[in-house]
Amino acid sequence: MKEPVRVHLYISGLVQGVFFRAHTQEITSGLGLTGWVRNLFDDRVEIIAEGPKDKIEKLIQWCNKGPDGAMVEDVVVEWQDVTGEFKSFEIRYRF
Numbered sequence: 243m244k245e246p247v248r249v250h251l252y253i254s255g256l257v258q259g260v261f262f263r264a265h266t267q268e269i270t271s272g273l274g275l276t277g278w279v280r281n282l283f284d285d286r287v288e289i290i291a292e293g294p295k296d297k298i299e300k301l302i303q304w305c306n307k308g309p310d311g312a313m314v315e316d317v318v319v320e321w322q323d324v325t326g327e328f329k330s331f332e333i334r335y336r337f
Contacts (some may be wrong), residue, residue, distance in 0.1 A: 247294070253308070253314060255316065273297040273301060276292050276330055302317065
């Protein structure tokens with residue numbers, strides 16, 4: 243098995259109200275990634291995901307387009323140390 247990596251993403255643009263979180267959960271489940279996605283109060287979407295680097299890169303590539311109806315303006319990518327804290331990928335709600 244490939245060594246896992248962790249990424250923290252901030253996606254901006256028209257990314258709320260277009261099922262971005264639900265589609266992200268579908269994409270990550272298909273890729274076998276763990277972590278979470280949530281909307282932020284500043285209209286961005288935040289994602290933390292862990293898994294094989296090639297699968298994480300596919301997620302990042304998808305985030306640059308998003309689901310139909312989204313208009314992604316920017317994706318900020320922050321690589322972090324893997325924690326292994328997640329068992330699945332879930333949708334979280336605003337904090």
